Amino acid sequence: MNIGFIVYLQLCKTFINIAHSQVVHATPLIKLDKMALEASEENFLRLSLLVLRIAPRAVRQHFDKEFHPKVITKVLRQNYSKLHVLRDKRIISSSQLSLLFQNGEVSSDDLDIPTMFVLLRNLADVQITTHLPYSTDFTIESDLARLGFYRKQILHSQHKISNTDFKIFWDTITGAIIRLSDGNLKDECESLLKESSSGADEKGNITKQRQCDVCDFKNIKASSVVWCLNCDESLCQHCLDHHFSHKLSRYHECIKIEDYYKDPSMSTITCSEHKQQFDFFCEGHHIPICGLCVMNDHNFCQLIKPIQIAIKQSDETKHELYEKAAKLLQNVDVITKDVQGNLKSYEIEKGKVRGQLRSRLKAAAEEAEKLCLKEISHNENLANILFRNLSKHQKEIKRLLKNLNINKGQNVRDFISMLQIGDKIKEQEEKIQCLLKDKDINTSHVATDVDPLAVKNIVCSMREISLSSALNTLEESGAQQKKETGIIKMADFNVENKTNDNDIRGCAIINDNVVCFADRGNNRLIFMTLQGYQKEIKLTCEPVDIATVDHAKVAVSLYDNTIKIINIESWKWEDFSFSDENTIGGLAFYKNQIFSRVGGIGYLIIDLSGKVQQTLTIEGSNMPYVSVSQDRLYSARWDTGEIFCYDLQGKTNWKFENKSLVNPPNGITTDSEGNAYVTGSFSNNVIFISSDGKETKEIISSSKNFKNPIAIDYDKKTDRLLVSVASGLGCLFLMKNK
Template identity: 25%
Template structure:
């Protein structure tokens, strides 16, 4: 339906509107536009065009439908998108600006925000991920078809056996056998086939939708504009999140069905009436199509142990001495939280935190932890029966990383590390370690308070007495996102863009690649190591992604 002029509608007329006033939040026809611009009170109001020809089509099965990326606002369908909020990663129209007043410095015109999107790494990375989704759904679909065929054969075999044994029984028992066995088998068959059909439908829909998105990406890459590419990119993010979740649920909850029928011996059938009837057993075997496999390199071996699912965006993960997992999650809609999990993923406790989390660290030798919030506040937590806040302290500088030893807090600020009292009482700057040029990407504290840190993908070690030593750099380690140490002093370095984890051995300073993309790493945002149980935790910032847990043997 065309948009109707607000003032005219009050007077009983239904004139189509042509402009939208962002101040009055009202639609205006051409006559009311002139009146609006002539009044002193409203002449400076900003008016924007209204599109009455907006249409958005969606693909449906067995229909040749074209997907269009709409250029109008989701919340105000008649108003064109003109801005992008970098803080909330959302496209806006003029009418949306009122709800983003605090984001003034993060709002840019859509034409500026979309500049270069078509050739951006993010756009091409999503193309790769959508391709993976297509392949994953195709694999699941093929698997479901195979399971269905095998199961149908077993059902036919079971029915044949039932018919054969039925011929051995007297006529008046035939009806009882039918009810006890055949109906039970057919019931199991119906339930299983219904589930397989449902799973195949979801897989087929996901495969078709992913295939379409890839065609749309290819079309935009060939003939589309950056603006179209940017808008499609926003839809691709939503599609990826939904379908990624479906893939994880289906991949980690796959079932293989096996129908077994237990029948008595024919001789016993004639001698014991109570053994006339057999039993139908239905078994389902869970398995994972994309199971992460361990990779053994020389003396090191990492094998998958657990997958810990989280609720929102994971900002940091650290390990308490008792093996508990301290997980800081960011929630854009409501309050962010700190969770305490067991190392197998069971939730122990949780606490809300004020502001946006930046980083966190567990303090060795006890049940305490510190969370860095809004880059300038330290929240000191303690675990007794539940997690609770002991103290909040403000920092003088905006920092982005935090770590701890038994007696000190280490907080990264640009290219330097501030060393503080562990408890936060009477805070004093005990030592400032001046680093090489650049920004610290990740760091960790080792034995004797040695600090291992990365700048420009180069690994350094700062000794407690101030000596700075260069340790490692390779082209195969890109965008360092995490550093961890084990009990032997071996250094684990995580590459986010290179999708791998390197290990620098303490014994002979040799380096090995412990895990790669083929082991399940997909842009890891950080790592931590349980020194007492030799477990490596790999976590991700993106929504719905689990925390991967690997057993490491040496």
């Protein structure tokens, strides 16, 4: 960290004081004469003043046109939900959001450039790009984009800017400021450019002492002698004496001001949210935190320790981190080469597929052409035959007409010749009628319509082109679904193994985008979105089953005979707690109540306060899973192969058993109509049972990737079915018709 940055920090603090005193527009420019600076550092400092002090005022002039000061507070309140969505997407920070909804009226004077840009982009639909616009584009949006671009460039620089870059930066930024402010800020820009730095000797060394920050706040001039690391400010000797005599600052750590200049990095790093120094370290979130963080955002965290202890106990040294990063880079290089190889292979495969498609489509087109032209060609041949025969008869009739014209009918010879001509005309008439009686050669209509079904059958009869790679999922099971079930596969899931092999015993559809799997093999809950892995929650013991309570909560039964509920929005356990002396098994949630199998008793109906509302005494200990729909309870007994449907008083409505269809029945779930879906762990399938127990059919059949299915869940609102095998492969289906 260099001298320019020290001055920059001091200036930032001054700017904050100016903003709080609400005299931004009237305060004279800050002099650059406290320290001697190199030319590049002075360039950086001037540009920092320009983008931090003058540029926001130019942006505010346009901002106030889009959001009038009298209505800005009302507009923000109307868009409260939208702004919180932007925070969740990390488009706006929590501190910016808090500033927008602080007590009282909000003014543009309270907002910095990034915050104003967020509001202009998302609430006023002003198109402010993040890249530098063309130099010939002088629209308002382009000038705003220039200020945002150069502000980021300057504040993220190394606090030194060359004279060449300074001229480019200065001309571009001031041009945008002058245009946005209609020329009102031109004089201030020129005044800042002419401001001189007079605090250095010929060698550029510091010639004036830093002023005491406490005295400077009171407009008193006094040279500082120490820097307080806890307060992050300089003190003169007089203030230092008071500092050490005060109870709150008696034990603060101070260093000589000269030592601070040599290593400004010793300055205290503070919490961006509360502006307090970091005193603690949260191991759960792996971040340093301040005292206010402990009381607010981390009040439920258990692994919090003083930051100095955390620093001493840190195992990862700089060398270890370097080796770790180097190894990671090496692995990424290897993977990158593999991916590049795969990309080349994909191009080759695409060429092969294109060739196969074109040749097979050509063959299919030729076959379709033959089929479509077959009837026409047949009719054409018949028409040609008819034409030739008619032509012969036509010639013969013309000859007979000619003979009739010659015959004068004056003697017997002519009379006999006329009779013969009459017989031949009658013969021709009979022959022509005989030809026209054949329907196949009827020329009144020639069929030329193409039968689309025939063409479709030809195209569909083409062999499937096999690709070189396929998903290692339940693709085969999805392809083998019966047409009448109307099952459409929506997504595949693959839960990665941990220390032990996966043993997925429960699954649940939480909302439109999130599902959950209970892994008994590794004592964990795995939350996944339709796009992939989301989060893993470690459990104190093995999970038995899970059930969705609402779109953001999941109930889990554990082998320590307890039931807990986790909230996936806060990732914290709810206050709900239930335990029993007997083994707790499968779970279901229905009408704001939890239904749980309890070994040796039957089923308990528990409300969300943890109180048992009803007990259904049903024998059979090997009935781990349960589902509820249409005021009926469903369960499967894997040891006997029986599937039961009860009413909510425990009376049996129907029982189903067919070991040749499902063996043994294990996981069970139901849709909104009371139809049941059951997994067969050894038969490796899923069957459908109608609500009355009379109609059954297999809807997902066995395949090489569909081995030992257990967990199953049905979302009654969206008609989606989630199935998982023990190894961690899962598939989400849309049930179009049941």
